[in-house]
Amino acid sequence: MAVYTDVSEPQLAEFIGAYDIGELLSYKGIAEGVENSNFLLRTTAGTYILTLYEKRVNRSDLPFFVGLMEHLAERGLSCPLPVHTRGGESLGELSGRPAAIFTFLEGMWTRRPAPQHCRAVGAALAGMHGKAADFPLHRRNGLAVADWRPLFESCGDRVDGIEAGLAAEIGAELDFVEANWPADLPKGVIHADLFPDNVFFLSGELSGLIDFYFACNDLLAYDLAIAVCAWCFEQDGSFNITKGRALIGGYASVRPLSAAELVALPVLCRGAALRFLLTRLYDWLTVPDDSFVTKKDPMEYLGKLRFHRSVKSVSDYGYDDERVTA
Ligand SMILES: Nc1ncnc2c1ncn2[C@@H]1O[C@H](COP(=O)(O)OP(=O)(O)O)[C@@H](O)[C@H]1O
Numbered sequence: 001m002a003v004y005t006d007v008s009e010p011q012l013a014e015f016i017g018a019y020d021i022g023e024l025l026s027y028k029g030i031a032e033g034v035e036n037s038n039f040l041l042r043t044t045a046g047t048y049i050l051t052l053y054e055k056r057v058n059r060s061d062l063p064f065f066v067g068l069m070e071h072l073a074e075r076g077l078s079c080p081l082p083v084h085t086r087g088g089e090s091l092g093e094l095s096g097r098p099a100a101i102f103t104f105l106e107g108m109w110t111r112r113p114a115p116q117h118c119r120a121v122g123a124a125l126a127g128m129h130g131k132a133a134d135f136p137l138h139r140r141n142g143l144a145v146a147d148w149r150p151l152f153e154s155c156g157d158r159v160d161g162i163e164a165g166l167a168a169e170i171g172a173e174l175d176f177v178e179a180n181w182p183a184d185l186p187k188g189v190i191h192a193d194l195f196p197d198n199v200f201f202l203s204g205e206l207s208g209l210i211d212f213y214f215a216c217n218d219l220l221a222y223d224l225a226i227a228v229c230a231w232c233f234e235q236d237g238s239f240n241i242t243k244g245r246a247l248i249g250g251y252a253s254v255r256p257l258s259a260a261e262l263v264a265l266p267v268l269c270r271g272a273a274l275r276f277l278l279t280r281l282y283d284w285l286t287v288p289d290d291s292f293v294t295k296k297d298p299m300e301y302l303g304k305l306r307f308h309r310s311v312k313s314v315s316d317y318g319y320d321d322e323r324v325t326a
């Protein structure tokens with residue numbers, strides 16, 4: 001459930017009055033999502049999304065997120081376009097929350113990604129990296145390698161209650177990724193959360209990307225590693241090499257990967273799996289059970305992490321490149 005803040009009709013009608021989007025016909029909360037409150041708006045001019053930014057989103061980051069979506073949409077990436085008020089503002093305030101209205105993106109996310117979805121996602125991610133290359137704002141990744149150990153420490157002493165030995169396993173993994181994290185790979189603006197629920201498809205074709213609220217500046221290949229973790233495993237936890245080949249191949253078809261990026265991909269995937277293991281673990285142990293926040297299973301990412309630990313080179317992901325796998 002992700003409608004944390006209620007909006008009354010008079011408040012909303014007044015808010016909408018500042019925009020050229022016609023009269024309000026109806027609105028309803030959208031149950032999906034985790035971080036913010038989202039509403040589907042129907043007006044005499046069309047359908048829109050209203051987002052109220054909740055506490056876990058830092059207000060000072062909003063110009064980066066909203067500006068990035070505008071920048072990408074202007075360059076032809078299919079993603080929500082912030083709608084401006086008549087006064088030119090894309091961010092306002094509603095029900096005591098920062099709020100924005102976005103264009104509605106047609107399509108649905110896929111619960112059963114197939115290799116052709118993975119290929120399209122890889123290509124779209126590389127396209128996003130290219131289109132964001134001249135985005136002028138900068139946002140530090142608040143969940144970068146250096147932040148993982150403090151996040152783990154803030155999980156407290158109940159980690160082994162989930163699985164015996166888990167704290168030591170995570171500690172050893174942190175030691176490894178901190179010592180082996182690549183420093184000199186190409187950097188830029190990354191999506192940082194390109195999971196299946198953030199990619200829409202329509203009639204089998206990718207129709208757009210949403211949820212840029214983890215976007216930040218970091219290694220481009222780390223974004224690919226996040227997508228490998230999110231798209232290429234089956235429900236039973238096994239890695240699907242055909243999906244790996246499709247995702248990485250789709251990415252490389254738009255933005256060729258350097259040999260150094262390919263060599264680094266296994267450690268980047270270990271880091272990506274660890275990052276989602278840790279954020280899920282933190283929520284699992286600290287968010288009250290009666291909270292609206294949907295807690296996701298941390299152990300799914302422990303399984304993925306263990307797989308990546310067994311990987312010797314990018315060819316184990318199904319991707320062959322003679323520079324690194326000959
Ligand atoms: N521009 C959009 N067009 C269509 N649906 C959207 C749009 N933005 C959000 N949604 C809907 O709202 C849901 C939650 O959005 P999301 O940005 O993922 O929220 P959160 O940041 O809270 O996780 C999505 O799964 C989708 O159904």
Ligand SMILES: N[C@@H](CCOP(=O)(O)O)C(=O)O
Pocket residue numbers: 033034035193195197198211276279280296
């Ligand atoms: N993708 C993350 C959680 C963030 O949720 P989102 O709805 O904002 O994409 C995870 O799976 O842990």
